[in-house]
Amino acid sequence: xxxxxxxxxxxxxxxxxxxxxxxxxxxxxxxxxxxxxxxxxxxxxxxxxxxxxxxxxxxxxxxxxxxxxxxxxxxxxxxxxxxxxxxxxxxxxxxxxxxxxxxxxxxxxxxxxxxxxxxxxxxxxxxxxxxxxxxxxxxxxxxxxxxxxxxxxxxxxxxxxxxxxxxxxxxxxxxxxxxxxxxxxxxxxxxxxxxxxxxxxxxxxxxxxxxxxxxxxxxxxxxxxxxxxxxxxxxxxxxxxxxxxxxxxxxxxxxxxxxxxxxxxxxxxxxxxxxxxxxxxxxxxxxxxxxxxxxxxxxxxxxxxxxxxxxxxxxxxxxxxxxxxxxxxxxxxxxxxxx
Amino acid sequence: xxxxxxxxxxxxxxxxxxxxxxxxxxxxxxxxxxxxxxxxxxxxxxxxxxxxxxxxxxxxxxxxxxxxxxxxxxxxxxxxxxxxxxxxxxxxxxxxxxxxxxxxxxxxxxxxxxxxxxxxxxxxxxxxxxxxxxxxxxxxxxxxxxxxxxxxxxxxxxxxxxxxxxxxxxxxxxxxxxxxxxxxxxxxxxxxxxxxxxxxxxxxxxxxxxxxxxxxxxxxxxxxxxxxxxxxxxxxxxxxxxxxxxxxxxxxxxxxxxxxxxxxxxxxxxxxxxxxxxxxxxxxxxxxxxxxxxxxxxxxxxxxxxxxxxxxxxxxxxxxxxxxxxxxxxxxxxxxxxx
Numbered sequence: 001x002x003x004x005x006x007x008x009x010x011x012x013x014x015x016x017x018x019x020x021x022x023x024x025x026x027x028x029x030x031x032x033x034x035x036x037x038x039x040x041x042x043x044x045x046x047x048x049x050x051x052x053x054x055x056x057x058x059x060x061x062x063x064x065x066x067x068x069x070x071x072x073x074x075x076x077x078x079x080x081x082x083x084x085x086x087x088x089x090x091x092x093x094x095x096x097x098x099x100x101x102x103x104x105x106x107x108x109x110x111x112x113x114x115x116x117x118x119x120x121x122x123x124x125x126x127x128x129x130x131x132x133x134x135x136x137x138x139x140x141x142x143x144x145x146x147x148x149x150x151x152x153x154x155x156x157x158x159x160x161x162x163x164x165x166x167x168x169x170x171x172x173x174x175x176x177x178x179x180x181x182x183x184x185x186x187x188x189x190x191x192x193x194x195x196x197x198x199x200x201x202x203x204x205x206x207x208x209x210x211x212x213x214x215x216x217x218x219x220x221x222x223x224x225x226x227x228x229x230x231x232x233x234x235x236x237x238x239x240x241x242x243x244x245x246x247x248x249x250x251x252x253x254x255x256x257x258x259x260x261x262x263x264x265x266x267x268x269x270x271x272x273x274x275x276x277x278x279x280x281x282x283x284x285x286x287x288x289x290x291x292x293x294x295x296x297x298x299x300x301x302x303x304x305x306x307x308x309x310x311x312x313x314x315x316x317x318x319x320x321x322x323x324x325x326x327x328x329x330x331x332x333x334x335x336x337x338x339x
Numbered sequence: 340x341x342x343x344x345x346x347x348x349x350x351x352x353x354x355x356x357x358x359x360x361x362x363x364x365x366x367x368x369x370x371x372x373x374x375x376x377x378x379x380x381x382x383x384x385x386x387x388x389x390x391x392x393x394x395x396x397x398x399x400x401x402x403x404x405x406x407x408x409x410x411x412x413x414x415x416x417x418x419x420x421x422x423x424x425x426x427x428x429x430x431x432x433x434x435x436x437x438x439x440x441x442x443x444x445x446x447x448x449x450x451x452x453x454x455x456x457x458x459x460x461x462x463x464x465x466x467x468x469x470x471x472x473x474x475x476x477x478x479x480x481x482x483x484x485x486x487x488x489x490x491x492x493x494x495x496x497x498x499x500x501x502x503x504x505x506x507x508x509x510x511x512x513x514x515x516x517x518x519x520x521x522x523x524x525x526x527x528x529x530x531x532x533x534x535x536x537x538x539x540x541x542x543x544x545x546x547x548x549x550x551x552x553x554x555x556x557x558x559x560x561x562x563x564x565x566x567x568x569x570x571x572x573x574x575x576x577x578x579x580x581x582x583x584x585x586x587x588x589x590x591x592x593x594x595x596x597x598x599x600x601x602x603x604x605x606x607x608x609x610x611x612x613x614x615x616x617x618x619x620x621x622x623x624x625x626x627x628x629x630x631x632x633x634x635x636x637x638x639x640x641x642x643x644x645x646x647x648x649x650x651x652x653x654x655x656x657x658x659x660x661x662x663x664x665x666x667x668x669x670x671x672x673x674x675x676x677x678x
């Protein structure tokens with residue numbers, strides 16, 4: 001059955017089961033917020049043939065990834081999600097089951113964070129397009145911004161980097177990674193198909209910051225950061241550029257997926273970790289004491305990977321001195337964005 | 340100059356002047372809300388060749404209309420706008436100037452209501468697509484819902500109906516309306532190209548409701564309603580269906596653009612008014628006393644067009660008895676939505 005067989009209204013009826021019933025059927029959705037919180041909003045557009053392929057990406061995977069990317073943007077601001085809206089452009093030929101799976105995937109991801117789909121729009125389009133806006137709330141004193149990194153801050157990653165892009169590579173080229181076990185391969189592919197937005201980091205982070213804040217009064221502890229959706233290198237570079245600082249990253253401290261050691265050379269592994277993107281971890285800058293506490297509490301994959309310096313260059317350093325220092329720049333990280 | 344000449348980053352840089360500088364360059368935007376208000380969100384997707392034509396619609400008109408439609412959805416919920424996000428899918432061939440004009444048109448419309456563009460996403464797409472999400476805030480006791488109309492309520496329209504669709508007709512068929520003056524023609528075309536979301540109605544409405552509420556204590560005055568973006572008939576039918584009531588509409592009470600009298604027959608005029616759509620007026624149901632006060636204060640075009648009845652049918656009645664009663668149904672109003 002294709003979308004044209006049941007039309008926009010027929011499709012809307014089928015998709016309503018994915019939305020809270022009290023919210024459907026008005027010009028807009030009304031969502032309660034907590035007092036004293038600021039609103040946080042973000043939006044993403046995903047296009048068939050550019051960001052996913054209707055043929056090779058299951059609706060569930062496309063839905064999960066779209067929801068996860070938007071929740072990750074909220075996490076990167078320190079915000080708790082309140083809901084998302086979903087705008088769909090669909091050609092008449094799209095299978096109704098694909099659209100239902102798309103909603104299934106979105107709600108599966110959202111359910112983990114008690115986040116509803118509160119609105120949407122379905123329109124006819126020659127190109128299947130998914131436009132998601134996510135909104136959340138944040139204590140205005142706890143907004144995590146890109147422009148607040150300070151010289152001396154430790155740079156924390158909340159997990160391993162490179163797994164998602166390696167998983168995509170394995171999906172596109174199944175002949176690669178012959179020496180990977182089935183479970184290793186599955187784990188990397190899953191990292192790509194089902195990335196986890198790190199909303200779980202926030203309560204842990206703020207508890208640690210508050211503990212240290214109590215000791216360090218009256219100086220205010222700031223946390224700067226963003227998510228690593230465009231790669232770890234991009235995240236560090238963006239934070240540094242926005243904060244007017246530099247950084248030194250220790251390549252040996254970057255946590256890699258454990259599966260990489262059976263498969264990739266050190267250089268390849270680092271390439272995936274720095275430039276792969278879509279790992280949706282958080283890259284956070286804060287004073288060393290809370291940083292190391294956070295890494296300890298988060299466990300597997302979390303690490304202090306470097307330090308914020310004065311100046312404006314971001315240097316990748318190899319502690320083992322096997323490789324010379326390397327200056328990172330934005331062009332490498334943005335390659336996959338160019339027209 | 341085409342989008343492909345300057346790429347996503349180049350385009351983003353040019354468009355940043357349309358967004359508040361303190362909001363740009365993070366994973367998401369942070370927006371302050373007032374205490375005690377609920378969040379209201381809505382989203383629309385507009386597709387080249389379906390909702391506008393990149394060739395025949397100026398970027399400014401497309402932008403204005405997209406922003407106006409979303410602000411109208413907020414007005415229809417009783418909400419004040421806080422901001423919008425803009426997701427763009429663009430092919431490399433789109434003229435950069437068209438995209439800049441699109442933002443120009445959006446901000447022109449938004450400026451009237453002090454509403455910023457707080458975020459966005461620009462991606463490559465074979466089909467030019469504009470996905471807008473608007474969010475606002477509302478006192479939770481003053482949400483205007485579709486399901487709150489009560490038997491005996493007067494049905495108020497905040498302005499004339501039919502002008503927008505008539506203006507579109509004149510744009511598409513310039514040979515029509517030969518007996519219209521230039522200024523009449525311009526007025527109708529402008530109604531289509533620059534519709535005004537009726538956010539201005541809200542403070543007037545609530546002041547009147549509060550005055551009457553003070554007299555009618557302890558019984559609560561509810562206001563039901565929606566906007567007439569899909570036509571006046573559709574709005575009345577949606578409100579009735581959601582409220583479990585019927586209505587009688589007096590066809591002679593429906594306010595028509597004054598230009599219609601020089602051009603259209605009574606039947607044609609009513610057809611545009613009932614089914615044309617995109618007038619973005621509000622259709623509000625409330626007790627008669629505040630209803631007539633509201634109409635008086637709003638002036639030109641505002642009118643009480645009918646009354647809410649028990650049952651479930653919506654009847655169009657001609658007070659002059661020239662035409663028999665007619666039962667309205669959703670199919671007529673939804674024609675333009677079918678695949």
